[in-house]
Amino acid sequence: MVNTRRMLVTAVETLDEEKVVRLVKMGLNKGISPLDLIEDVHQGMKRVGMLYEREDYYIADLIMASLIFQRVLTLIPIAKKSAAEQKPQVIIGTVKHDIHDIGKNIIIGLLRSRGIGVIDLGVDVPPAVFVDTVKETGAKILGLSGLLTSSYEVMREIVDALNKNNLRSKVQVIIGGLVNEDVKEYVGADYWVDDCSYGLEVCQHILNIDVNSSSNTMAGVV
Amino acid sequence: MTTVIACETIKDEIIYVANKVQCKYPFLWMPSSLHKYPERLRHELQKEIDKCDKEEDNILLLFGYCGNAVLGLSSRYARLIIPKMDDCISLLLGGNQRRKDLSTEGRAYYLTKGWMNSDSGLAVEYHRCVMKYGYDKSNMVFKVMLKGYKSLDVIDTGIASKETMSEMMDSVQKLADRFDLEHKVIEGTLEVLYKSLSGQWDEDFVIIEPGEKVKFEDFGFDIQQSKMQDVISI
Numbered sequence: 001m002v003n004t005r006r007m008l009v010t011a012v013e014t015l016d017e018e019k020v021v022r023l024v025k026m027g028l029n030k031g032i033s034p035l036d037l038i039e040d041v042h043q044g045m046k047r048v049g050m051l052y053e054r055e056d057y058y059i060a061d062l063i064m065a066s067l068i069f070q071r072v073l074t075l076i077p078i079a080k081k082s083a084a085e086q087k088p089q090v091i092i093g094t095v096k097h098d099i100h101d102i103g104k105n106i107i108i109g110l111l112r113s114r115g116i117g118v119i120d121l122g123v124d125v126p127p128a129v130f131v132d133t134v135k136e137t138g139a140k141i142l143g144l145s146g147l148l149t150s151s152y153e154v155m156r157e158i159v160d161a162l163n164k165n166n167l168r169s170k171v172q173v174i175i176g177g178l179v180n181e182d183v184k185e186y187v188g189a190d191y192w193v194d195d196c197s198y199g200l201e202v203c204q205h206i207l208n209i210d211v212n213s214s215s216n217t218m219a220g221v222v
Numbered sequence: 223m224t225t226v227i228a229c230e231t232i233k234d235e236i237i238y239v240a241n242k243v244q245c246k247y248p249f250l251w252m253p254s255s256l257h258k259y260p261e262r263l264r265h266e267l268q269k270e271i272d273k274c275d276k277e278e279d280n281i282l283l284l285f286g287y288c289g290n291a292v293l294g295l296s297s298r299y300a301r302l303i304i305p306k307m308d309d310c311i312s313l314l315l316g317g318n319q320r321r322k323d324l325s326t327e328g329r330a331y332y333l334t335k336g337w338m339n340s341d342s343g344l345a346v347e348y349h350r351c352v353m354k355y356g357y358d359k360s361n362m363v364f365k366v367m368l369k370g371y372k373s374l375d376v377i378d379t380g381i382a383s384k385e386t387m388s389e390m391m392d393s394v395q396k397l398a399d400r401f402d403l404e405h406k407v408i409e410g411t412l413e414v415l416y417k418s419l420s421g422q423w424d425e426d427f428v429i430i431e432p433g434e435k436v437k438f439e440d441f442g443f444d445i446q447q448s449k450m451q452d453v454i455s456i
Contacts, residue, residue: 017359055255058342060351063363097322099329099370123370149287149308150322152443178260178289182438 004030005040012044013051015064017071020044024075034076038113041072045106046197066106073109089207091133092143093121095154100147103176107143107196111203127158134162134171141206143199144189147177152186159188172206174199224421225274225300227267228284230254231336232310236284236419238381239412245419247282250274254340260289268295275300282418286313287441295436302430303423305414306441310334314377316411317426324408328372332408333394335382344374345393364401373404379412 004027011019020041027037048065051057090111094101101123111118119137121129134142142162144155155175162168173189176199184192193199226247228236231254239245250270256263271281275297285292286307295302307313311332312321324330337343351360374394378387391407398405414426423429428440 015355053259058347058350059258059367060347060360060363061354063366064355064359067362067366097325101369102366147289149289149441150318180290180293182293182443183290186438186443 004032005036008037008040009044012041012065012068013047015061015068017068020068020072021075024072038076041069042110045069063102066102069106069109073113088117088119088137088139090116090118090141090143090203091121091130091137091139092118092145093125093130094123094145095151095158096124096126097154098146098148098151099123100177101145103196104145107199110196110200116203116207127154127161130158131161131165131167134167135165140172141174141203142171143174143176145176151177152183155187155189174202223278224280224282225250225278226282226284227252227270229310231334231340232284232314234336235314235379235381235412235415239415239419243416243420254336255342257288258342260291263288263291264294267292271295271297284418286310292436293438296430296434297432299432301432302436304428305418306426306428307414313414314379314410316413329370330373330375331368331371333374333376335390338390345397348397368401368403371403373406374398375406375408377410378407379410
């Protein structure tokens, strides 16, 4: 079992999609917990991220990793079940005028794989849609994604609209993408993340879910 | 004395304008690939500033905001002058507002000659992807990459020869056809570069005095206003 899991991490790292699929199916047949398998894929993806940072991988490789991850999620029964059954706790979308969604889609997969209900609003989402969805669902977390500098303005508009609708204190706002502390201050958000693993950890923290509650820890999270 | 630290992505345009205005500033070029890593770009820019700022009155940074890459930069001895633009796309389109206006006609993936020829250029990346993953998977990857875009737009600043433009458009058309996108030429402008290299640092530029740091609000983001909004929350 240990061997299968190690091989799975390496198969993701080397972006060998067919091998990943084969190992996940083999792991499920052997009785390895779906959460453990997802965690191995997650670890492999973190290595892909490191290889990108080292300039060994390119943007296309990051996208390939996200496609492999999405495919794995379709093989894991727990992921399919939990996403459908859970009450939405997190709302995520890429803000108006921006369509970058690779990181957004990865974190949605990570959250759903942990049984956290997510509403994905898609890309180029107008501020009113975010606000209305917070109002309708009572979700505790609002994730605003954006890679363009112009998205900061829209993120702030959304936070302002939450204020005006007396919703700001009811939801924690996380911004993700090319963001930092200054952008967080400007937007009026609660957290900023530029790493999907860290984003998952922040969501788990807000929702009072023990980060180490699955059988694997999140060691090495940035 | 003024030194220029500039991005290789717009090297052709900068050299063209420098020749036109007979600019004598020395140039330091930063690799295009650093754009993928804004933190690293910031670190490298600061290193270059620290190396040369003792002898200079001004350091002209021919970059835009570039994903927070210029945030926090400072010089002990020289003024830092930076175009007040989101990035080099806005710079070559004539400003953030024109870019915004153009986006109402449909979302475009902008291409410049420098970017296309760089290691991260779209066609270069596609070919690399095909070599590694084959056509089918590469097409899946690029469909994700180009999802949401309506067209591939080449910014023409007028400096490329007819032959070069024609070659570029052939390459762009192939990609556009493959991914069901439109493609066209968009007129660019070198106005900001002309102003940069002839010392006309007007409201299109951020000027940072020695000892001060580039701040978020220097690029038009007002943090104080944002904080005031929090008062309303219950």
